[in-house]
Amino acid sequence: MPPGSAGPAPAPGTPGGPLTVADVETAARGRLPADVWDFIEGGSRTEWTLAANRAQFGHWALRPRVLVDVSDPDPSVELFGDRLAAPLAVAPMAYHELAHEEGELATARAAAAEGVPLVVAAFAGRGLEEIATAAGGGAPLWLQLYWLGRKVVDELADRAAVAGYRALVVTADAPRVARRLRDVRNSFAPPPHIRAVNVDGAVPPVTAYRAAGASAIEAQSRDRFDPSVTWADLARLRERTRLPVVLKGVLTAEDARLAVEHGCAAVIVSNHGGRQLDGALPSLAALPEVAEAVAGRIPVLLDGGIRHGSDIAKALALGAQAVLVGRPVLWGLACAGAPGAAGVLRLLREEFEEAMTLAGRPRATDFTRTAVTPWPPPTWSGAPGFGEAIPEGS
Numbered sequence: 177m178p179p180g181s182a183g184p185a186p187a188p189g190t191p192g193g194p195l196t197v198a199d200v201e202t203a204a205r206g207r208l209p210a211d212v213w214d215f216i217e218g219g220s221r222t223e224w225t226l227a228a229n230r231a232q233f234g235h236w237a238l239r240p241r242v243l244v245d246v247s248d249p250d251p252s253v254e255l256f257g258d259r260l261a262a263p264l265a266v267a268p269m270a271y272h273e274l275a276h277e278e279g280e281l282a283t284a285r286a287a288a289a290e291g292v293p294l295v296v297a298a299f300a301g302r303g304l305e306e307i308a309t310a311a312g313g314g315a316p317l318w319l320q321l322y323w324l325g326r327k328v329v330d331e332l333a334d335r336a337a338v339a340g341y342r343a344l345v346v347t348a349d350a351p352r353v354a355r356r357l358r359d360v361r362n363s364f365a366p367p368p369h370i371r372a373v374n375v376d377g378a379v380p381p382v383t384a385y386r387a388a389g390a391s392a393i394e395a396q397s398r399d400r401f402d403p404s405v406t407w408a409d410l411a412r413l414r415e416r417t418r419l420p421v422v423l424k425g426v427l428t429a430e431d432a433r434l435a436v437e438h439g440c441a442a443v444i445v446s447n448h449g450g451r452q453l454d455g456a457l458p459s460l461a462a463l464p465e466v467a468e469a470v471a472g473r474i475p476v477l478l479d480g481g482i483r484h485g486s487d488i489a490k491a492l493a494l495g496a497q498a499v500l501v502g503r504p505v506l507w508g509l510a511c512a513g514a515p516g517a518a519g520v521l522r523l524l525r526e527e528f529e530e531a532m533t534l535a536g537r538p539r540a541t542d543f544t545r546t547a548v549t550p551w552p553p554p555t556w557s558g559a560p561g562f563g564e565a566i567p568e569g570s
């Protein structure tokens with residue numbers, strides 16, 4: 177069944193529509209071909225990191241304050257000179273047309289409707305200029321880059337600046353794409369009509385790497401990603417562009433300090449949604465050490481496993497200024513195109529606003545370290561083990 181062929185499912189916020197991100201996930205599953213579902217949903221190798229990302233939110237509890245005036249909660253935050261409606265952005269994801277035929281154009285409209293940034297992937301299926309037109313100035317756009325050689329990176333960076341993008345996001349955790357067993361079993365390749373148009377010409381289409389018993393995406397990355405890049409390349413890019421350069425895929429204090437020293441405008445604490453180094457620590461677990469190392473010098477963002485407004489609150493309390501959300505946006509797209517993706521973003525913002533109100537923290541910046549406590553308390557015997565799975569849909 178091609179995506180969207182069953183007609184749109186109700187978007188979150190519409191009568192009878194999904195009430196949670198988990199509801200959207202369930203609805204999306206029935207609407208996507210099995211191999212596309214696996215590509216979106218899956219992680220690398222044993223998928224331990226994928227599960228641990230989610231589980232880690234269950235190891236912190238919110239500490240609500242009472243009798244605070246919460247009559248006018250304000251979830252907005254500022255990043256790179258733009259005011260965001262919530263401390264939320266759409267994480268970069270390749271090939272949105274896998275979820276909906278309008279692809280990134282629909283996502284751009286959704287982000288604009290909700291007033292949050294969209295990070296456009298280097299492997300987007302639509303031109304970065306037409307995505308900017310679809311956003312219509314309503315959403316700040318940031319462009320994600322892979323190390324595809326200096327010429328490609330420079331050209332994309334220049335095009336982004338001309339098209340009004342507000343930042344570059346350099347993904348550092350993928351010298352090549354990890355082995356994702358679901359994609360290997362499915363011999364996964366995107367269908368030929370879905371093309372990474374912004375890098376076409378410079379990179380052979382992913383379908384050229386289609387082979388039985390292999391992931392075409394992994395094969396393409398082994399052929400075309402440059403695994404020799406270092407901090408010096410990042411510094412060179414930063415000197416060359418006037419856009420802020422954000423480093424995505426930082427999980428340690430050491431790399432956070434280097435990112436600051438090399439002039440990064442922000443770091444994104446991320447393990448690529450459990451799709452790269454399996455066994456890497458969950459992003460929420462890495463957040464406190466990164467925030468401490470950065471010490472307020474640049475913004476710290478986080479992605480991986482954000483599924484509830486309370487997850488956003490916990491991430492902010494542990495040192496993030498904002499979070500990015502990945503898969504849920506594709507689920508929303510698969511269900512109902514732009515309104516579906518917008519509905520997911522709105523749901524997360526509304527849940528976050530509720531958490532602010534009920535936790536007695538009326539501004540996003542009120543979620544400081546005292547807003548959370550480890551759970552269960554470390555002294556408890558029989559505390560669940562680190563990384564223990566939490567129930568499906570929680």
Ligand SMILES: Cc1cc2nc3c(=O)[nH]c(=O)nc-3n(C[C@H](O)[C@H](O)[C@H](O)COP(=O)(O)O)c2cc1C
Nearest residue numbers: 216267268269270297347448449480481501502503
């Ligand atoms: C289908 C899919 C494609 C992705 N493509 C990219 C990409 O092209 N570049 C990138 O930096 N990260 C990519 N990511 C990782 C996301 O940016 C993000 O780190 C991750 O999805 C966050 O976790 P979450 O899905 O649990 O919210 C992708 C993730 C998914 C699910």
Ligand SMILES: CC(C)CC(=O)C(=O)O
Nearest residue numbers: 270299353393397448451
């Ligand atoms: C085209 C791929 C490299 C996209 C990606 O980063 C991912 O699937 O996680």
